[in-house]
Amino acid sequence: MSVPKRNVxxxxxxxxxxxxxxxxxVGLGMGNAWVRVLDFALLYIxxxxxxxxxxxxxxxxxxxxxxxxxxxxxxxxLLASPHFGLHWPAWAVLPLGALVxxxxxxxxxxxxxxxxxxxxxIVTLGxxxxxxxxxxxxxxxxxxxxxxxxxxxxxxxxxxxxPLSKPLEIFGVHLPGVYLYYYLFVLLALGIxxxxxxxxxxxIGRAWVAIREDEIAAKACGINTRNVKLLxxxxxxxxxxxxxxxxAGFQEFVSPESFSLMESVxxxxxxxxxxxxxxxxxxxxxxxxxxxxxxxxxGAGPVQQMLFGRVLLDPESLRILxxxxxxxxxxxYRPAGLWPSATRRREFSKPGP
Amino acid sequence: xxxxxxxxxxxxxLGSIYALxxxxxxxVYGILGLINFAHGEVVMIGALxxxxxxxxxxxxxxxxxLALLAGAAVAILVCxxxxxxxxxxxxxxxRHAPRLAPLITAIGVSxxxxxxxxxxxxxxxxxxxxxxxxxxxxLGGAQITDLQIMIVVVAILMMAGLALLVNRxxxxxxxxxxxxxxxxxxLMGVDANHIIALTFVIGSALAAVAGVMVSANYGIAxxxxxFILGLKAFTAAVLGGIGNLAGAMFGGILLGLIEALGAGYIxxxxxxxxxxxxxxxxxxxxxxxxxxFRPSGLMGEKVSERA
Amino acid sequence: MxxxxxxxxxxxxFGGVEALKEVSLTIEQGEIYGLIGPNGAGKxxxxxxxxxxxxxxSGHFHFAGRPLDISAPHxxxxxxIARTFQxxxxxxxMSALENVMVGRHLRTRAGVVGAVLRNAATRxxxxxIARRALELLHYVGISERGNDLARHLSxxxxxxxxxxxxxxxxxxLLALDEPAAGMNATETGALRQLIEGxxxxxxxxxxxxxxxxxxxxxxDRVAVLDYGEKIIEDVPAKVRRxxxxxxxxxxxxxx
Numbered sequence: 062m063s064v065p066k067r068n069v070x071x072x073x074x075x076x077x078x079x080x081x082x083x084x085x086x087v088g089l090g091m092g093n094a095w096v097r098v099l100d101f102a103l104l105y106i107x108x109x110x111x112x113x114x115x116x117x118x119x120x121x122x123x124x125x126x127x128x129x130x131x132x133x134x135x136x137x138x139l140l141a142s143p144h145f146g147l148h149w150p151a152w153a154v155l156p157l158g159a160l161v162x163x164x165x166x167x168x169x170x171x172x173x174x175x176x177x178x179x180x181x182x183i184v185t186l187g188x189x190x191x192x193x194x195x196x197x198x199x200x201x202x203x204x205x206x207x208x209x210x211x212x213x214x215x216x217x218x219x220x221x222x223x224p225l226s227k228p229l230e231i232f233g234v235h236l237p238g239v240y241l242y243y244y245l246f247v248l249l250a251l252g253i254x255x256x257x258x259x260x261x262x263x264x265i266g267r268a269w270v271a272i273r274e275d276e277i278a279a280k281a282c283g284i285n286t287r288n289v290k291l292l293x294x295x296x297x298x299x300x301x302x303x304x305x306x307x308x309a310g311f312q313e314f315v316s317p318e319s320f321s322l323m324e325s326v327x328x329x330x331x332x333x334x335x336x337x338x339x340x341x342x343x344x345x346x347x348x349x350x351x352x353x354x355x356x357x358x359x360g361a362g363p364v365q366q367m368l369f370g371r372v373l374l375d376p377e378s379l380r381i382l383x384x385x386x387x388x389x390x391x392x393x394y395r396p397a398g399l400w401p402s403a404t405r406r407r408e409f410s411k412p413g414p
Numbered sequence: 415x416x417x418x419x420x421x422x423x424x425x426x427x428l429g430s431i432y433a434l435x436x437x438x439x440x441x442v443y444g445i446l447g448l449i450n451f452a453h454g455e456v457v458m459i460g461a462l463x464x465x466x467x468x469x470x471x472x473x474x475x476x477x478x479x480l481a482l483l484a485g486a487a488v489a490i491l492v493c494x495x496x497x498x499x500x501x502x503x504x505x506x507x508x509r510h511a512p513r514l515a516p517l518i519t520a521i522g523v524s525x526x527x528x529x530x531x532x533x534x535x536x537x538x539x540x541x542x543x544x545x546x547x548x549x550x551x552x553l554g555g556a557q558i559t560d561l562q563i564m565i566v567v568v569a570i571l572m573m574a575g576l577a578l579l580v581n582r583x584x585x586x587x588x589x590x591x592x593x594x595x596x597x598x599x600x601l602m603g604v605d606a607n608h609i610i611a612l613t614f615v616i617g618s619a620l621a622a623v624a625g626v627m628v629s630a631n632y633g634i635a636x637x638x639x640x641f642i643l644g645l646k647a648f649t650a651a652v653l654g655g656i657g658n659l660a661g662a663m664f665g666g667i668l669l670g671l672i673e674a675l676g677a678g679y680i681x682x683x684x685x686x687x688x689x690x691x692x693x694x695x696x697x698x699x700x701x702x703x704x705x706x707f708r709p710s711g712l713m714g715e716k717v718s719e720r721a
Numbered sequence: 722m723x724x725x726x727x728x729x730x731x732x733x734x735f736g737g738v739e740a741l742k743e744v745s746l747t748i749e750q751g752e753i754y755g756l757i758g759p760n761g762a763g764k765x766x767x768x769x770x771x772x773x774x775x776x777x778x779s780g781h782f783h784f785a786g787r788p789l790d791i792s793a794p795h796x797x798x799x800x801x802i803a804r805t806f807q808x809x810x811x812x813x814x815m816s817a818l819e820n821v822m823v824g825r826h827l828r829t830r831a832g833v834v835g836a837v838l839r840n841a842a843t844r845x846x847x848x849x850i851a852r853r854a855l856e857l858l859h860y861v862g863i864s865e866r867g868n869d870l871a872r873h874l875s876x877x878x879x880x881x882x883x884x885x886x887x888x889x890x891x892x893x894l895l896a897l898d899e900p901a902a903g904m905n906a907t908e909t910g911a912l913r914q915l916i917e918g919x920x921x922x923x924x925x926x927x928x929x930x931x932x933x934x935x936x937x938x939x940x941d942r943v944a945v946l947d948y949g950e951k952i953i954e955d956v957p958a959k960v961r962r963x964x965x966x967x968x969x970x971x972x973x974x975x976x
Contacts, residue, residue, distance in 0.1 A: 122517055172706040179449045180705055182517055183648060187698030190645075194695050256837050263836030263843075264829055264850070267815070271823045274812035281772060281806075283798030283827030283890050292833065322641070326521060333518055378529050385525025392519045393507050 080247055084240045095355070096239040100311060102351035103246035104304050109331040109347035110253050110340070111300025116329065117338035118266060119293035120273030121174070122182040124325055125189025129298040131196060131320035132165055133158035133305025135206060138315045141216040144207060151218040155306045162302025163295040170294035174287055189325050196317040211316025218310035220245065226313070242311050249307065253300055257340055260296070269293050270338075323381065330384045334391055336398030345400050354380045416555035421678040422671065423553070427562045427631060429670020430569035434624040435647030436654070436662035437576065438617030444593040444657035445613050446509075451520035452500055454644015455527035456493050456618050460625030461635045462535050464489035465542055478545030482630070489622040496527075497618025501611055524641065531637040539636045542629040565627045572623060573663050576616070580659060589613065593657070642694065646673075649701040655711025664713060672696055725750045725925050726789075726802075726894055731780035733766055733949075740766040742949045743780070748894065753916065753926045755940035755957075757933060759969060762946040764929045765807060768898050772804045773797040785893055799827055803892035805883045807899045807929075813872040817863060817882050820871050821854035824889025857885040861915060877908040884915070895919065896927040901935055913939055933970075937961060945969065 088096045108130060115123045136158045140149040173184045200208030217226035217238075225241040260266045268289045271279040280286050309315050327350065335346020357376040365372045374382070391398065435457055442450045464485035471481040504523050508516045546564065550557035580586035591599035592609045600606055628643065629635040646669065654665025677693040704711065726748040733741040740763045748754045756764050769775045771782065773794040782789035790796050803824075812820050829850055835843035858864040861881040866874055871882060880900055887895055897916070901909045909932065916939060919926055930936045936943060937957040944954040947969040953960055960966055 116514075120514065122514055124521075173702070176705055176709055179447075179513070179517060180652070180709065183449065183645070183652070184702055184705055186645065187649075187701050190642075191695055191698050194692065198692065259837045259839060260833065263847070264826060264831045265833060265836050267819060267823050268826055270815060271812050271826075274814060275810050277774065277794075278806070278810035278812065279823070280774070280794035281798060281804055281810075282824050282886065283795045284823070285793075285795045296833065326525070329518070329521070337514075374529075374533060378532055381525050382529035385522045385529065388522030389504055389519050389526065392511070392515045392522070393504075396511065396515055 081244075084243045088237070088240065093237055093239055096237075096243060098352060098355045100239055100242050100246055102348050103243070103250050104308055104311075105328065105331060105351040106250050106344050106347035107246075107253050107300055107304040107307075108328045109335065109343045110250075110257050111297040111304070112328050113297075113332050113338065113340070113343045114257065114260070114269070114293050114300070115297040116332055117343065118261065118269040118273065119290055121290060121293065122179070122185075123294075123297070124182050124186035124322075124329065125192070126185070126297070126301060126328055127320050127322075127325040128189040128192040129162040129166060129301030130305040130308065130324070131192055131317075132162045133302035133307075134309040134315045134319070135196065135212070135305075136161055136302070137306040137309035138212040138215050139205075141310070142212055143214050144212050148216055151216075151220075151306070151310055155303055158302040158306035159299040160302070162305070163299035166295040166298030167291055170291045174290045174294065186322065186325075189320075189322060193317050193320050193322075196320070206317075209317060211314060211318075213314045215309050215313045215315065217313060218242070218245065218307070225310075246307065249303065253303075254340060254344065261340065265289070265292065273338075327384070330388060334384075334387055334398055336401040339398070339400060339402035342398050342400035342402070346398065349399075350384070353383075357383075417678055418675075419554055419556035421674040423556055423558050423562060425671035425674030426667065427565050427670070428674060429650075429667035430566050431624050431627045431631070431666075432647045432650040432669050433663045433666025434569055434572060434620045434627070435644065436650040436666045437573070437659060438621050439644075439648050440651040440654075440656055440659060440662040441589075441613050441617050443651070444659075445589070445596075445610055446505070446516075448505065448516050449520065449648065450500075450505075450614075450617075451517070451644070452504075452523035452527060453617065453621060454640035454642070454647065455524050455531070456496055456500075456621040456640070457625040457628070457643055457647075458635075458637065458640030459496060459527065459531060460489040460493045460618075460622030461542075461629040461639065462531060462540070462625075462637070463492045464622070464626045465540055465629065465635050466535075468543065468545070472543050472545065478543075482545045482626070486623060486626045489626055490619045493618040493622035493625075494615045497614040497621075498611055501614040506607070506610075528637055528640070535637055537637070539634050542633050542635050544633065545630065561630055565631060568623065568627070572620060576620070577659065579616075585612070646697040649697045649704075652701060652711055653704050655713040658711065658713055661711055661713040665711065668712075669697060669700065672700060723750045724748070724783075725785060726927075727783040728767075728771070729780055729783070731767065731770060731782075732778045733763075733770055733775070734778055739949050741770065741777075744946070744949070744951050745780075746944050746951060746954055748925060748927060749942075751920065751923060751925055752941040753920050753928060753939055755936040755943040756927065756929045756946065757931075757936050757943060758946035762969075763949040764946055765898060766949075767946070768804065768896060768929060771797070772802060772896065795827070798890050798892075801891070801893035802896060803887035803890045803894075804896040805880070805887055805898055805900060807902060809876075809879050809883055811871040811879060811883060811886070814870055816868050817858060817871055817874060817878075818851070818854050818867040820882055821857050821885050821889045822850050824857075824886040825850040825853060827890050854885075854889060857888050858882075860888070861885045862911075877904060877911070880904070880908075880912065881915070892924070894925045894927060896929075898929050899931055900928070901930060901932045909935060 084096045084099065087099060112123065112126045115121050137154045139145055140147050140154050141151070169185070169188050173181055176184065196206045197209055199206040217224040219225070223229065225245060226238045228238060229236045229241060268279065268284050271282065271284060272286050272289060276286055331346040331350045332343055334350065335344070336342025354376060357379055361374070361376050361379050362372050365374065435453065438453050439450060442448055467488045468481045468485035471484055472478065500523055504519050505516055508519060546560040548559065550559045580589060588599065588604040589609055591602065591604055592606050596606045647666065650665040650669040651662045652665070653669055654661025654663070673693055673696050676696045680692060724747050729745050731741050731744045744767060756767065758764055770777045771791065773791045773796065777791065782791060784800055784802065789800055812823060815823070829846050831843045831846050855864060855867065858867050861884055863878050863881050866878060871879065874882060901912055904912060913935060916926060928936065928940060940957055942955065943957050943960045945952050945960060945966050952965045952969060953963050
């Protein structure tokens with residue numbers, strides 16, 4: 062329990078050094094394209110942490126989570142691009158994205174959270190698809206989303222007026238845009254981790270886990286389960302909204318195809334494979350599953366060429382196949398994920414005699 | 415042409431297909447309390463298998479209806495085996511696991527089946543040959559094809575057969591008993607594992623037939639066709655009251671009608687604001703509305719919270 | 722003595738079965754009130770209706786001087802009725818201490834902002850929750866098991882933990898659904914002491930129990946349900962001699 066304060070400080074300092082040096086190590090060693098991969102990994106980690114609140118803590122299976130990411134992204138795109146001629150600053154749009162996504166979470170959750178868990182999964186899945194279909198089709202008769210073409214030339218995120226998309230020279234150190242975004246994303250991901258960990262160990266977090274463990278007992282203990290579940294839904298959604306806004310500013314382009322059902326399933330994979338309800342596991346899951354497809358992209362082709370003489374499976378299919386298999390195998394043999402918390406592991410072990 | 419009658423005919427055709435798929439969902443749900451997300455992929459495998467049999471046969475000059483029959487027969491066998499394997503490998507080991515585990519597994523199975531189908535059949539859309547005479551018949555100002563007639567008739571026959579099986583045979587009694595209470599059914603000498611496997615097999619056979627129907631109806635088959643179809647069929651099952659066989663049939667037909675009429679009239683209803691692109695939204699919208707206002711479905715009993 | 726809970730004309734049907742028929746009873750402040758009856762007599766149904774888990778078809782409750790809103794379980798808990806379950810329902814993968822801490826949810830306030838900022842108010846509230854939870858574990862006699870997961874506790878300890886969790890909600894009435902079920906003689910004896918201690922501390926207890934001996938020895942007054950109807954409500958000495966009760970139990974088992 063009691064680690065000396067000095068060690069804690071030392072640990073924090075070490076993590077800070079590693080996190081600051083990481084883009085340089087990756088960028089110089091493997092090229093800036095990989096720093097970009099790292100940036101996306103951080104966005105996925107934020108998403109996975111948001112979904113973890115819903116699935117991991119409160120035990121509610123949300124299969125349309127990417128819709129909240131889409132809402133955050135399109136809000137940013139609409140408010141900071143030539144599409145409507147609006148150029149709101151990121152510091153205003155990002156919190157607004159969190160708020161609006163959270164509101165959508167409540168809007169969806171309020172009528173559906175009294176349903177049984179497996180119905181909830183289907184309804185959220187339907188919601189995700191509805192949002193995507195609307196994004197795809199709301200270009201006529203009034204052009205709101207610009208349809209399947211998506212919205213381009215979105216404003217980059219600016220911090221104190223400095224756009225993160227352009228390289229920056231600080232004290233003679235050259236920082237490309239992907240590095241700048243990396244630092245912003247790391248800070249925000251750390252913020253989200255902080256919030257998640259604090260929530261987990263609080264009155265609210267205990268109520269979430271209580272509902273996951275036994276909803277009827279939680280009710281009998283005086284927990285207003287509907288409100289507490291809604292809170293989980295809204296919190297998770299708002300993380301998704303922030304990540305979506307960051308995504309839009311980073312890519313400077315959004316289109317509906319970034320928000321397919323497969324993306325929701327990917328984020329779910331990150332949470333499940335990493336370790337439901339365990340923050341370090343979820344972070345690990347997000348990192349692994351964001352980086353792995355890139356590795357597949359570079360490695361899978363040559364390996365197949367070598368083994369079969371031709372490329373049977375493109376990396377995208379291989380990714381889905383592998384993750385699908387991983388979901389099945391993990392549920393059978395390691396249901397608490399790769400890095401489970403002690404509690405989770407025990408819950409998923411077979412019931413005793 | 416009478417749009418209304420035409421959309422009713424289209425809706426009945428579509429609804430018959432949904433009903434067959436919905437039966438698979440509802441049977442599994444009735445017995446295991448599990449939403450078998452992978453069921454839509456079984457439909458897809460059925461369609462593509464049938465196509466793989468039909469193409470060479472039709473190419474060799476076999477008459478269309480015979481080729482269709484042969485394709486459906488092979489598809490049924492393949493899907494039955496697939497359904498059996500899915501239950502055995504993916505779901506049976508999780509029978510007593512926490513409720514999230516089989517749901518997540520089902521998603522995994524769905525992903526794997528889709529990608530396997532893609533490896534076997536490729537990414538392209540396959541055109542499904544027209545095997546029945548294509549000239550439509552006039553019916554009160556609307557048109558109906560032989561294929562549409564066949565789809566509705568076969569669906570009705572299969573549903574009647576299933577109803578007989580479940581209500582009139584020893585096997586059906588065992589299935590109902592297991593759905594009611596597996597432990598007590600077990601005490602009465604019913605092998606629950608056997609019954610559950612059988613449920614998957616029967617549901618998959620219906621899915622295979624539905625797969626052939628949907629491909630023949632739209633003239634197309636694709637590795638990606640299963641998921642949304644499955645989702646809509648699940649909606650149909652919920653609409654009728656999940657776990658209730660008659661409800662699944664009724665829900666399927668109703669959903670087919672809602673979609674067809676909705677697609678035909680949405681432009682008029684919204685003053686041109688929403689077009690028929692939104693056809694897919696109807697199913698989800700119906701699903702959400704039903705679950706909110708009548709979670710037990712239109713024909714279902716009250717679904718109590720699983721303790 | 723003042724009346725704590727008054728149930729008037731409570732009826733509940735399940736399909737064709739009348740599980741509760743116009744049941745009326747009154748529980749006085751500070752007593753241990755037993756509710757007994759053969760299997761399927763409607764005891765647990767009465768509990769579920771009272772605690773808001775399933776709505777009554779007709780009838781109403783009056784609790785602590787005002788009408789009791791039984792539309793949702795958490796409202797019943799907030800009004801001051803806590804319960805345990807026949808088949809123990811703990812949060813299996815939380816520690817014993819955390820289980821009791823969840824019970825404090827109702828009487829504490831911290832929200833998301835407080836949890837994230839962990840300001841002075843939240844910190845002191847959290848400390849208070851942990852302190853009270855530990856006291857309650859101590860009270861029911863399992864304080865040394867506080868850090869064990871609830872699922873790892875012995876059967877008897879799980880029953881105690883469930884009572885501690887219920888007490889954490891600061892109830893005026895504690896409703897126990899067959900707390901002695903599955904217990905051996907020693908455990909039952911200890912349970913009896915615990916319940917008597919609760920009465921000694923001023924709590925009112927509603928007890929459903931199969932163990933007639935325990936009920937007769939412990940309760941101040943007893944009501945008997947049979948086929949959903951209350952057939953008698955009186956002190957144990959009178960109840961055990963009542964012919965209707967003896968008949969309900971097929972003669973002889975009530976001694």
